[in-house]
Amino acid sequence: MIKIKDVHKSYGDLKVLDGIDLEVNNGEVVCLVGASGSGKSTLLLCVNALEGIDKGEVLVDEISVHDKNTNQNELRKKLGIVFQQFNTFPHLTALNNVSLALKLVLKMSKKESNDLAEEHLIKVGLKEKLNHYPSELSGGQQQRLAIARALAMSPSYLLLDEITSALDPELVGEVLDTLRMLADEGMTMIVVTHEIPFAREVANRVAFFHEGKIHEIGSPKDLISNPKKIRTKEFLSKIL
Amino acid sequence: MNYSFTLNDLLFMSQGALITFVLTISSGIIGTFIGFFIGWARSSSSKIIFYLLGIYIDIIRSVPLILQFVLFNSFMAIAGYPMDPFLSGILTLSVYISGYVAEVILAGINSVPKVTRNSSRGLGMTYLQDFIFIVIPIGFKNIFPSWTGLMLGLMKDTSLIAVMGATPPELLRSSQIIINRVHEPILILLGAGVFYYVMCYLITYLAEKYEEKNHIKSMEIR
Amino acid sequence: MLDYTFQWKVVWKRLPDLFEGAILTLELTILSSIIGLLIASILVIWQKNDNIFLRNFTKTWISIARNTPALLQIYIAYFGLGSFGIHLSSYVAVLGAIAFNNAGYMTEILRGGFSSVSKNQNQAAKGLGLNNFQTYVYVIYPQVLKTVFLPMTNQFIWAMMGTSLGIIIGLQELTGMTTFLQSQTFRPFEFYFIAALIYIFISKSILLSSGFIAKKYLRI
Numbered sequence: 234m235i236k237i238k239d240v241h242k243s244y245g246d247l248k249v250l251d252g253i254d255l256e257v258n259n260g261e262v263v264c265l266v267g268a269s270g271s272g273k274s275t276l277l278l279c280v281n282a283l284e285g286i287d288k289g290e291v292l293v294d295e296i297s298v299h300d301k302n303t304n305q306n307e308l309r310k311k312l313g314i315v316f317q318q319f320n321t322f323p324h325l326t327a328l329n330n331v332s333l334a335l336k337l338v339l340k341m342s343k344k345e346s347n348d349l350a351e352e353h354l355i356k357v358g359l360k361e362k363l364n365h366y367p368s369e370l371s372g373g374q375q376q377r378l379a380i381a382r383a384l385a386m387s388p389s390y391l392l393l394d395e396i397t398s399a400l401d402p403e404l405v406g407e408v409l410d411t412l413r414m415l416a417d418e419g420m421t422m423i424v425v426t427h428e429i430p431f432a433r434e435v436a437n438r439v440a441f442f443h444e445g446k447i448h449e450i451g452s453p454k455d456l457i458s459n460p461k462k463i464r465t466k467e468f469l470s471k472i473l
Numbered sequence: 474m475n476y477s478f479t480l481n482d483l484l485f486m487s488q489g490a491l492i493t494f495v496l497t498i499s500s501g502i503i504g505t506f507i508g509f510f511i512g513w514a515r516s517s518s519s520k521i522i523f524y525l526l527g528i529y530i531d532i533i534r535s536v537p538l539i540l541q542f543v544l545f546n547s548f549m550a551i552a553g554y555p556m557d558p559f560l561s562g563i564l565t566l567s568v569y570i571s572g573y574v575a576e577v578i579l580a581g582i583n584s585v586p587k588v589t590r591n592s593s594r595g596l597g598m599t600y601l602q603d604f605i606f607i608v609i610p611i612g613f614k615n616i617f618p619s620w621t622g623l624m625l626g627l628m629k630d631t632s633l634i635a636v637m638g639a640t641p642p643e644l645l646r647s648s649q650i651i652i653n654r655v656h657e658p659i660l661i662l663l664g665a666g667v668f669y670y671v672m673c674y675l676i677t678y679l680a681e682k683y684e685e686k687n688h689i690k691s692m693e694i695r
Numbered sequence: 696m697l698d699y700t701f702q703w704k705v706v707w708k709r710l711p712d713l714f715e716g717a718i719l720t721l722e723l724t725i726l727s728s729i730i731g732l733l734i735a736s737i738l739v740i741w742q743k744n745d746n747i748f749l750r751n752f753t754k755t756w757i758s759i760a761r762n763t764p765a766l767l768q769i770y771i772a773y774f775g776l777g778s779f780g781i782h783l784s785s786y787v788a789v790l791g792a793i794a795f796n797n798a799g800y801m802t803e804i805l806r807g808g809f810s811s812v813s814k815n816q817n818q819a820a821k822g823l824g825l826n827n828f829q830t831y832v833y834v835i836y837p838q839v840l841k842t843v844f845l846p847m848t849n850q851f852i853w854a855m856m857g858t859s860l861g862i863i864i865g866l867q868e869l870t871g872m873t874t875f876l877q878s879q880t881f882r883p884f885e886f887y888f889i890a891a892l893i894y895i896f897i898s899k900s901i902l903l904s905s906g907f908i909a910k911k912y913l914r915i
């Protein structure tokens with residue numbers, strides 16, 4: 234379970250997170266929506282300690298993420314993260330992109346890690362691309378590679394940051410299918426997305442971000458079909 | 474004999490700096506001229522010319538300047554036309570820098586997108602019109618920073634010619650002459666360093682001002 | 696021109712001496728590049744240090760190395776330091792000055808290399824649980840290597856050109872040795888010509904092998 238309690242964060246004078254409270258139960262899918270710059274990405278980075286916080290607390294399985302006694306590398310094994318810009322490693326083949334952390338972090342043998350990497354790449358439909366470099370893959374394929382890379386670590390939680398936004402429209406479907414499959418398997422996820430139909434279908438809850446705060450949160454049915462607050466309505470009407 | 478550094482010595486060094494400048498500008502102009510035509514020839518001619526001129530550039534870039542200088546001098550001597558070192562210095566420097574300029578020019582020409590050139594030709598411009606009115610202005614902006622860098626390198630390289638005995642002495646040579654009398658090597662050498670530094674700085678500063686004014690973005694070609 | 700007969704035999708006989716000079720040239724080039732690279736690896740970190748002294752130190756180093764002639768740097772090492780009672784051999788003076796110069800240029804090359812790796816790569820690696828050391832060794836450095844490899848090769852060739860300045864303070868590297876030999880035999884052109892060929896041969900070998908490595912192992 235992930236518990237985010239009254240988290241505040243600023244970059245210099247810029248207040249980016251202004252008191253975020255959110256609990257994500259195991260098996261739950263929570264979608265974050267909101268205008269660009271409202272702090273969604275920053276929140277994800279704070280959850281797995283890629284960014285520090287100024288105030289508040291984040292607990293993952295009751296371990297305080299930003300406590301200075303916490304081993305953050307250890308903790309990040311539980312939290313897979315996938316970015317909008319894929320961030321695949323350009324100097325490694327697809328297979329090595331996935332197996333690198335298996336070897337270095339999970340200390341698997343070469344054979345074990347390669348087998349597992351292959352298995353995950355096949356699962357996301359990249360069977361033919363094992364020995365290709367990212368530059369030889371399409372955007373959708375790169376993004377699926379990034380997902381496989383995160384999944385191979387067997388994380389308990391997935392943090393997904395607008396992972397379809399950089400894709401051509403015809404490639405969005407293949408990535409969303411992968412996510413549906415994960416949701417069906419019961420993976421716990423925090424998903425930043427602008428794909429409202431997807432959120433409506435897959436999310437257990439949807440949170441609307443506005444200026445560093447969760448302005449409104451609820452079931453997809455309530456929030457998307459029946460938003461209570463005016464800003465939520467405005468935002469949804471713009472992107473739907 | 475006077476063993477201390479005098480105002481005259483400072484004047485002598487300034488004169489040396491002036492000679493450094495003259496060497497740089499004259500070989501810079503000649504070298505850019507030669508380099509321009511080599512780069513152009515490489516961009517537009519047959520594969521054979523491309524590779525032959527490539528060998529010229531390779532040789533220039535992989536033989537030390539000082540060796541090029543003595544080689545040239547000894548060649549002129551056996552050819553029966555011994556040359557004044559100052560003049561042969563300018564010639565060697567010009568040829569030397571032309572090899573680097575040619576590479577930059579080629580990169581500049583290639584930096585002009587094919588579509589741009591096609592569209593100017595499509596408007597009915599001749600090859601030469603396209604080259605003069607489209608390629609040169611665009612390419613010039615792209616290579617200006619690299620070209621300035623080459624000229625700075627050239628200025629530093631002029632110091633080499635001096636030690637081979639060219640007169641009048643340029644900056645480093647004149648410092649050396651003073652050292653022989655005054656025996657204060659560190660002070661005088663640092664002084665010469667300041668001269669070079671200021672000259673380099675001045676050129677860089679002017680180039681940057683020019684780049685700013687003309688919206689030239691740094692594009693490193695090396 | 697017409698009454699000059701080339702005499703290559705003299706050069707042929709002294710070829711072992713020329714090779715000796717070439718080896719010294721290579722030795723100085725390799726050492727000055729290694730030392731330069733080590734210093735540059737430190738300077739590139741200091742360049743971004745919070746400590747203003749370290750930052751300015753780096754800035755000064757780079758701008759002196761780039762804005763003054765290498766020959767002046769050699770003079771300062773060889774003659775200038777004498778004022779402080781430091782008397783360097785011509786070997787050490789050339790090595791030190793070229794390493795100093797290399798360090799300045801290489802710092803800039805490395806800086807370019809690091810800035811070409813996006814900050815996101817760091818986040819992606821950390822996000823997978825790699826620690827700082829692993830992130831640098833397995834993710835950042837290999838990518839930096841790719842961008843700096845060819846510029847570094849050029850810098851290496853430049854260093855070789857730079858060592859020829861050793862002749863001016865009496866070092867018998869390839870250029871110095873050649874000058875010494877021609878003064879004994881009065882056959883300057885032949886000797887200088889062969890020396891130039893040796894330089895070309897070495898440069899070309901370096902460029903070809905680095906091109907090969909770049910293609911085969913670095914996918915550049």
Ligand SMILES: Nc1ncnc2c1ncn2[C@@H]1O[C@H](COP(=O)(O)OP(=O)(O)O)[C@@H](O)[C@H]1O
Nearest residue numbers: 244247249267268269270271272273274275276
């Ligand atoms: N590393 C950073 N340094 C400074 N400002 C940042 C940094 N990262 C994000 N920001 C700023 O924080 C705000 C929130 O950014 P972000 O969390 O990326 O928003 P979102 O993902 O909702 O679009 C933006 O104004 C952004 O410019």
Ligand SMILES: [Mg+2]
Nearest residue numbers: 273274275395
């Ligand atoms: Mg974002």
